Amino acid sequence: MDKDNLKDLPSLQWFPGHMKKAQRLIEENLKLVDVVIELLDARIPSSSANPMLAEIIKRKPRVVALNKADLADPAKTKAWIAYFKRQGVPAAAVDATKGRGLKQLVALTQELAKPKTDRFVNKGGKPRPARCMILGIPNVGKSSLINRLAGAAKAKTADKPGVTRAKQWIKVAGGMDLLDTPGILWPKFEDPVVGLKLAFTGAINDDIYDREQAAALLLEVLRRDYPERLQERFKFKGEMPEKGLELLEAVGRKRGCLVKGGIVDLEKAQTVVLNEFRAGKLGLVTLDAVPEDAKGGEA
Ligand SMILES: Nc1nc2c(ncn2[C@@H]2O[C@H](COP(=O)(O)OP(=O)(O)O)[C@@H](O)[C@H]2O)c(=O)[nH]1
Ligand SMILES: [Mg+2]
Incomplete structure (x- = not known):
């Protein structure tokens, strides 16, 4: 080659x-x-x-x-x-x-x-x-x-x-x-979290990652670093769930991504989250936190 x-x-x-x-x-x-x-x-x-x-x-x-x-x-x-x-x-x-x-x-x-x-x-x-x-x-x-x-x-x-x-x-x-x-x-690529971040910023191909995991991780990072934006975008009132999957479900509910019996359609919810993130609807976002200096080099 x-x-x-x-x-x-x-x-x-x-x-x-x-x-x-x-x-x-x-x-x-x-x-x-x-x-x-x-x-x-x-x-x-x-x-x-x-x-x-x-x-x-x-x-x-x-x-x-x-x-x-x-x-x-x-x-x-x-x-x-x-x-x-x-x-x-x-x-x-x-x-x-x-x-x-x-x-x-x-x-x-x-x-x-x-x-x-x-x-x-x-x-x-x-x-x-x-x-x-x-x-x-x-x-x-x-x-x-x-x-x-x-x-x-x-x-x-x-x-x-x-x-x-x-x-x-x-x-x-x-x-x-x-x-x-x-x-x-x-x-x-050994670190799955890194892989997901690379995927949803477009650095690696879309179809090779688990979209549910990606959306859940994204929501968790956003909740940690940009809670107000998440609150505002998806109209959460009061406490937001902590875990990514629960957040995803809550977002699905807010957006009416439901199947029969009032169960959340997680696939639809994933698409909402990933598309809105990529379209910049959640504002300008940085997903990696600055490392602690004490730990040395920028691993
Ligand atoms: N918004 C934005 N997009 C960029 C920037 N730099 C590159 N891109 C886009 O990122 C994609 C990959 O860029 P490319 O130069 O081909 O990356 P390479 O694979 O490293 O050579 C293309 O769609 C570019 O238009 C930038 O500073 N801002
Ligand atoms: Mg190139």
């Missing part, structure tokens, strides 16, 4: 062989760059992270881009950025589709590369832009970000017969060189 096919692999088809190959491609490109840009989904910054990133990039400086910030809770995005900074990792909120936050991302990347580019000049080299590459799991927005950063100066692919396709560098406004091929990371 070549590099281009690997790009389109649905995340659940990551077999050990694919993971090794993806890792090898990244390691090859790592040698060429000063800095890596780790692209995360601002709605699920820890669930969209690759568990082995630190091992893969070793000591290469890293900047985090919290993408799809237009869909995330702005207060939580701020808290996540502060958290990364406390871990010594510069971070910026971006919206790759509209181009928001990209100037800041480029500035952070250059700053991070400065020791390296300065050293190069001190050894007699010509000043050069920071070299970087983008890493992230499928659907996090790598291509959108690369295209947006490329702007008008989009890299042409020089496909000369008989010549191995050279690495293409994109010159980014503001003085940064970006590899046109992103590194594809696999998600944390």
Whole structure:
């Protein structure tokens, strides 16, 4: 399987062989760059992270881009950025589709590369832009970000017969060189909660997860972090049930998703919850809580 096919692999088809190959491609490109840009989904910054990133990039400086910030809770995005900074990792909120936050991302990347580019000049080299590459799991927005950063100066692919396709560098406004091929990371699929969060933010395919579990988990997280919105949206009066499944049933009742005998049609209720969440009816939501600092690294 070549590099281009690997790009389109649905995340659940990551077999050990694919993971090794993806890792090898990244390691090859790592040698060429000063800095890596780790692209995360601002709605699920820890669930969209690759568990082995630190091992893969070793000591290469890293900047985090919290993408799809237009869909995330702005207060939580701020808290996540502060958290990364406390871990010594510069971070910026971006919206790759509209181009928001990209100037800041480029500035952070250059700053991070400065020791390296300065050293190069001190050894007699010509000043050069920071070299970087983008890493992230499928659907996090790598291509959108690369295209947006490329702007008008989009890299042409020089496909000369008989010549191995050279690495293409994109010159980014503001003085940064970006590899046109992103590194594809696999998600944390061992953790079922992470899998569900990836599913309902659209990072993995819809039809491979249990919709009832997904809706129940979503309601539980919303109850914990956004109780007023849940209350308001589904017109709960007084106490809301605590457990996800009970919440789902209550939502079904509120919305009249009933079958004969007044029993709640859980399937209909799931659809209501998942569709309304995806349509943004519950507002801007971030589903991963910022970890406690005492526990160290952003697992
Ligand atoms: N709302 C929003 N959608 C985005 C953003 N970035 C990417 N997307 C969407 O997310 C989907 C996956 O993006 P893509 O660039 O193909 O992801 P890739 O698989 O990492 O290359 C596409 O539908 C994009 O339009 C963003 O910042 N905000
Ligand atoms: Mg892509």
